[in-house]
Amino acid sequence: MSMVSHLHYLFHPETCQSYIHLLRWKDRPLQCPRCHSHNVGPWGAYHYQPRLKRYRCKEKACKRTFNDLTGTLLDGSKRSVMHWILATFLLCLSCSSRRIARELGVHTRTSYRWCWWLRNTALSYETDRRLEGTVEADDLYQTAGNKGQAQHGGKKALGRRARGRRKKREPGRGHYDKDRPAIIAWVSRQGAVVIHATKDFTVQTVQKAADLAVQAGSRLYTDSASSYRAVKGYLHAFVNHTQKEYARGDVHENRAECLFSLLKPYLRVFRGLSKTNLPGYVGFFQFLRNFRQQNAFEQAELILRAALDPTIARKARRGEFVRCIDHFDLLQIAIN
Ligand SMILES: [Zn+2]
Numbered sequence: 001m002s003m004v005s006h007l008h009y010l011f012h013p014e015t016c017q018s019y020i021h022l023l024r025w026k027d028r029p030l031q032c033p034r035c036h037s038h039n040v041g042p043w044g045a046y047h048y049q050p051r052l053k054r055y056r057c058k059e060k061a062c063k064r065t066f067n068d069l070t071g072t073l074l075d076g077s078k079r080s081v082m083h084w085i086l087a088t089f090l091l092c093l094s095c096s097s098r099r100i101a102r103e104l105g106v107h108t109r110t111s112y113r114w115c116w117w118l119r120n121t122a123l124s125y126e127t128d129r130r131l132e133g134t135v136e137a138d139d140l141y142q143t144a145g146n147k148g149q150a151q152h153g154g155k156k157a158l159g160r161r162a163r164g165r166r167k168k169r170e171p172g173r174g175h176y177d178k179d180r181p182a183i184i185a186w187v188s189r190q191g192a193v194v195i196h197a198t199k200d201f202t203v204q205t206v207q208k209a210a211d212l213a214v215q216a217g218s219r220l221y222t223d224s225a226s227s228y229r230a231v232k233g234y235l236h237a238f239v240n241h242t243q244k245e246y247a248r249g250d251v252h253e254n255r256a257e258c259l260f261s262l263l264k265p266y267l268r269v270f271r272g273l274s275k276t277n278l279p280g281y282v283g284f285f286q287f288l289r290n291f292r293q294q295n296a297f298e299q300a301e302l303i304l305r306a307a308l309d310p311t312i313a314r315k316a317r318r319g320e321f322v323r324c325i326d327h328f329d330l331l332q333i334a335i336n
Helices: 006-010 013-025 081-092 097-104 108-125 203-213 254-268 278-290 296-307 310-318 328-335
Strands: 040-045 053-057 065-067 134-141 182-188 193-198 219-223 235-239
Touching (some): 013 081, 013 296, 081 097, 081 108, 097 108, 108 278, 108 310, 182 203, 193 254, 254 278, 296 310
Parallel strands (some): 134 219, 219 235
Antiparallel strands (some): 040 053, 053 065, 134 182, 182 193
16 A cells, blocks of 8 residues: 555655754764764765765774664664654554554554554653652553464464453452553652553562652552552552542542543553553553653654664664563562
């Protein structure tokens, strides 16, 4: 399927190319991506992409050529940078990968891969985020199965009966193994949020998530769940929902609950999630929330700027910014 609309012609490939050139070298010195030497000079262009500038490293030991895209997330893509810019913009408008494939005229698998890389890139802004001051916390159990996890494509063996119209809710708390992993939201009263996808909701997991998300000594407001009550290192107060107490003066968790009312419709767009991919989706939603003062154009520019950094691009392709919190992680690191 190719692009037919006249609107598409407004996005001129050459303008997009010079925009990418600007974004790549703005605030970054023009240097060789291999030997990091600043001793580089122009080296013509490519006949198939006239605006894609080519450079040559003048170091004697190197002498290699490179261009605006070498080492970035967009490197080696057969599609033009215009496709990438539009895909990033649509991703910030919370479009699904199928929708993006349809709008751009690329294959579903292409857009799915791009979406993952771009989401992971956006997460590079969120790795060191820690909240302070007054922080509210709440938890949610999201149904997430094994969507798209068949080993060799095609129909997968479920090992169980198909769910029919939906997963019937089992009694008790959700768990990763029961296809209902937990999501914990930490919302600062100053506006920043941290959202964690966790495998369970035990005291150890919640403690670990709290240590990652919230500065020690902060004020923490939650509901009366026992896992929160066991968390150490914070000035903790809680409201008791079973006694119909939802706010007691300053103590409430309405912001955290409100965040879930935004997260749920965001996740609905994807029509079912895999539990393996849940942390990635949730993390990208965290990015969108933390940069909510900016519009989708500005958010897309932030992501593209990070995607044009070779170090971030390498990590994003490997998915190093995403992880599911599990209290066994620390144990495994100790053993290894
Ligand atoms: Zn070099």
